[in-house]
Amino acid sequence: MKRALVTLVAAGLLLAGCSAAPATQPTPEPTAEDTLTGTVNVFAAASLTETFGAIADAFTKEHPDVNIAFNFGGSSALATQIVEGAPVDVFAAASGTTMKTVTDAALTDGEPTVFVTNTLEIAVPAGNPGGVSGLADFANPDLSIAICAVEVPCGAASKTVFDGAGIVAAPDTLEQDVKAVLTKVELGEVDAGLVYKTDVLAAGDKVEGIEFSEASTAVGKYPIVQLAASTNKNAAAAFVAYVLSPAGKKILDRAAFGTP
Amino acid sequence: MQRSARRKRQGFLSPALWVPAGLALALLGLPLVALVVRAPWSQLPELLAQPSVGSALALSLATGLMSTAISLVLGIPLALVLARSAQWAAVPRRLLRALVTVPLVLPPVVGGVALLLLLGRRGLLGQFLPFQLPFTTAAVVIAQVFVAMPFLVLAVEGALRASDRRFETAAATLGASRFTIFRRITLPLVFPGVAAGALLCFCRALGEFGATITFAGSFPGVTQTLPIATYLQLQTDPDAAIALSLVLMIISAAALVSLRDRWVPGVTA
Incomplete structure (x- = not known):
């Protein structure tokens, strides 16, 4: 019941012009030299639009063969899309509740990490x-x-x-x-x-x-996690690590996000 | 004679066209079928008995009727002007037609922003108003008229173009005033078109979401219409959202089915 509706909604959202709709083509495996390539699909809360854009720019300067594709939106809508099978490598939510939708469905690779707070x-x-x-x-x-x-x-x-x-x-x-x-x-x-x-x-x-x-x-906590179904695990892990790194934190601090 | 002409037309319909036509119908109809099939029928009475649903439904019906009434009063004269514009020069004629049609194709959210910039507290006109328009039920009605009136105008205009002008000429030669001609000849002649346009306008107003939430906001009992309540329910309780969608769909479908074949007057009437 929920599934049909949610698919409809997801289709509607895509039609409505999620400009950063995720690329669906399979991404190539990283080469043996451990250089990262391919596309990393990141679903992130709308409030992260500016900061994650800046983080992606900095990240792709270090890893020029990686393409970060974003789908920004309301966390609950994104969580629903992920549960419905959207191709996604990394999910950053604006609340623990919305992240729980995804962890409850056993779709994550490990536990989410709270990386910023918002007041x-x-x-x-x-x-x-x-x-x-x-x-x-x-x-x-x-x-x-x-x-x-x-x-x-x-x-x-x-x-x-x-x-x-x-x-x-x-x-x-x-x-x-x-x-x-x-x-x-x-x-x-x-x-x-x-x-x-x-x-x-x-x-x-x-x-x-x-x-x-x-x-x-009422301090809002933002968790980030890698998805188990990720088709580009190494690059996705590197992106999550970059968000949590001092360089990523600097960008987030600048935007007035708090430290957990 | 009309019927035999129709049968003849059908005779020429190639079977190859049935396939894309069927696909088109499936695309339009199957999502609605899914809504009906997946509706939480057993919990439906309980979901619809929530007081918030009743207030949203009442607000939607009241504002929808109000905006249809306003559209009738303002839209029929506009349709007359539009029908008469056939004799104008090309540029003003096309501009007028574009102005009437734009709200049909504009994303409603854009319409809502435009209304805010005109009638909001700091808007072009709004700054001179002695009261604040956004966040009132009046703002809901204005947003609905903006989005829905073109449906009425274009339906009535189609009927006017197809109507026989000779009746008006005859009435004029018999000494009827222009307003009498409008009231006793023109309006009765295009009545099916007016009825069809009013129903389409009402249904569109009922479903209005984007312009309303942008211009009028969302507050239960004041500006939170059924589509807005449905969207908010979707965040927490998808079953309730499906139940609300079902109510909207049934009202719209009932209104549209009652139109029968008077869809586009002037073509079929």
């Missing part, structure tokens, strides 16, 4: 027109507020911080992912939104971030 931050349009100063302002019905729907990871994290702070939020819209919240803030349609620190940084001048102490109650 929620209040995002306001440049100039802070709503005069937002902290999490308590999210209960103000006069302000226009966007948060993630509780069904998606950023919404679950938002619920945790609100519950922990004893605040009843008065949102005007419950968005389907964190980038949609960010867009509403960038366009000035809302006075405040709850997004990740990395999103505030990525949005540049259009958005200002306001840190709040309650954020520490």
Whole structure:
């Protein structure tokens, strides 16, 4: 039942233009000299789009014969695609729950490693027109507020911080992912939104971030893992190792990701 | 006579065309069959009894009817202008037609962004509004009208082009005013086209997702229509999402089947 639906959805997503759709042709085995070649298909959470792009650039400078093909998207959608048999070598998720979908299906090669953390931050349009100063302002019905729907990871994290702070939020819209919240803030349609620190940084001048102490109650963990069905194991392992290496960590640090 | 002509046409249909036609039909129909077959029938009453489903369904029906009504009031006059534009110069005629058709082919999300840039709080027009339009039920209706009205306009325009203008001329020579002619002659003549267009428009409005979630957002009871609720359910409870999809499909199918063969007035009517 789930299978049919999920296939439909996966097909729909591909049609909808996942620009980095994975290459499906079999990748050649690494040669005896241990030089890495072929394509590594990486499925990664949408919030990793900028950093993983930079990491891939750095990685392919060291291994010019390797091609890293990305499929960025919502972690739960990616996990579903992997369970449905999408050809993938590496999976980096934005939450332990979504990773669990894949580990429960026994599709991983070893245990996932948490490589970064991400913390929620209040995002306001440049100039802070709503005069937002902290999490308590999210209960103000006069302000226009966007948060993630509780069904998606950023919404679950938002619920945790609100519950922990004893605040009843008065949102005007419950968005389907964190980038949609960010867009509403960038366009000035809302006075405040709850997004990740990395999103505030990525949005540049259009958005200002306001840190709040309650954020520490809902730190998001990002696990990465190699898949058992990988057809290019050596190159995939090298890519995962690079993400975990000091060089990879430097790129992730720059984007405001936290250290686990 | 029309019937015999139709039979003659069928006689010329090469058997070789049945194969691609069958494939086309399978591509269109089989996904819906899969939805019906895999629907969690035993849990269906329980899934559909959730209060969130009722509120999303009520909101979808109410906004769909409202946007169809607005499309009728604004779209029929636009269809008249479009039908009349046949006598215009090529450039304005094509521009007008393109403007009416673009929302049909535009990704709805793009339509939603465009609506935000026009009517949002900092939009071209929105900045002068005394109230905030996004995140209201009115915004849902506007998004639906943007996406669905072209279906009505093009259906009515097709009917107008196929209708016999001599009745209007006769009425005019008998002294009827232009508005009387429109009300008593033109409108009744193209009524099948209006009905078909209104149904297509309603079904499209009912299924609207991208422009709505972008421009109006998503909040239960205010802007969260059935398609948006379905998408969110898909993240956590695929069975509930299938149940909601089934409801949407049944409503749309029932409306479309009631159209019978008045699909494209002017061609078959």
